[in-house]
Amino acid sequence: MDAASDKLTRELRAVLAAAEELLGATAEEGSERLEEVRARTEEALRAARSSLEGAGRELEEQVRRNPLAALGIAAALGVVVGVLLARK
Numbered sequence: 064m065d066a067a068s069d070k071l072t073r074e075l076r077a078v079l080a081a082a083e084e085l086l087g088a089t090a091e092e093g094s095e096r097l098e099e100v101r102a103r104t105e106e107a108l109r110a111a112r113s114s115l116e117g118a119g120r121e122l123e124e125q126v127r128r129n130p131l132a133a134l135g136i137a138a139a140l141g142v143v144v145g146v147l148l149a150r151k
Contacts, residue, residue: 071118074111081107 081104085097126133 071111071114074107074114078104078107078111 081100085100085104
């Protein structure tokens with residue numbers, strides 16, 4: 064699962080970088096460059112979307128194999144969020 068999360072992180076960083084480049088390219092007048100950046104951004108979004116779908120399926124499998132562990136993790140996260148919200 065760690066390798067999958069690393070891959071997902073890399074792909075999300077690629078999406079962010081492509082989106083930033085797209086924003087920078089729109090400020091310029093070069094429409095050819097804009098189309099190139101737009102195509103790369105769309106490809107990065109497709110890759111990230113498919114990776115997220117794969118990660119979702121993997122997470123669902125993990126939860127089905129270890130329901131008590133998943134319940135414990137969810138409860139612990141709920142307690143942590145509750146404590147953080149109560150402090151404000």
